[in-house]
Amino acid sequence: APAPGWAFTFTVEAGSQECFDEEAPLKEKVAGVWSVLNDVSMDVDVKVVSPKGDVIYDAEAESSGSFEFTSREEGAYQVCYSNERTRTRPATISAKIAVGEPERKLVDEIAQAEHLNPLETRIRALEHSMNSVTDLQKYMRGREKTHRDTTESTKRRVLWWSVFESIVLIGMSIWQVAYLRKFFEVKRIV
Numbered sequence: 455a456p457a458p459g460w461a462f463t464f465t466v467e468a469g470s471q472e473c474f475d476e477e478a479p480l481k482e483k484v485a486g487v488w489s490v491l492n493d494v495s496m497d498v499d500v501k502v503v504s505p506k507g508d509v510i511y512d513a514e515a516e517s518s519g520s521f522e523f524t525s526r527e528e529g530a531y532q533v534c535y536s537n538e539r540t541r542t543r544p545a546t547i548s549a550k551i552a553v554g555e556p557e558r559k560l561v562d563e564i565a566q567a568e569h570l571n572p573l574e575t576r577i578r579a580l581e582h583s584m585n586s587v588t589d590l591q592k593y594m595r596g597r598e599k600t601h602r603d604t605t606e607s608t609k610r611r612v613l614w615w616s617v618f619e620s621i622v623l624i625g626m627s628i629w630q631v632a633y634l635r636k637f638f639e640v641k642r643i644v
Contacts, residue, residue, distance in 0.1 A: 489518035505529030
């Protein structure tokens with residue numbers, strides 16, 4: 455899970471794309487997670503481009519994913535979410551992008567064991583774990599809402615189909631009774 459950053463939910467209209475810029479200093483970790491909320495079968499394209507225009511991450515036709523890299527240059531990294539594969543439905547996307555946490559080896563070089571006491575080390579580990587749990591909870595709440603909406607929609611369709619089926623059955627029964635009465639009716643010829 456990415457470090458503390460900004461999480462957001464947005465809608466990408468059918469046949470279009472939304473891009474966001476994220477400033478990153480040199481040699482900082484840039485991480486992101488994203489998922490389509492409104493339909494798990496809906497796929498979007500996600501691309502991360504460096505300030506010089508190099509493609510760093512490129513996911514095609516996926517409903518969720520994550521990326522993580524260390525910035526090789528300072529500047530605005532562009533993250534684009536494209537819904538151009540679908541021409542009919544907008545995609546609601548939940549994403550989180552975080553910039554921070556320099557490369558692990560740099561942290562190890564800067565903060566030697568004698569600089570950090572065991573309590574500080576444990577506090578940092580707990581903070582990272584708490585952020586991961588918080589991110590997971592937000593993601594799971596979004597997924598639960600999507601699944602609940604799908605279940606409610608399916609329940610409504612089943613209900614209306616059952617009502618329609620019952621009406622057709624009652625109609626067919628009435629018609630059969632009327633037809634059989636007419637069939638067995640004694641016709642008198644005078």
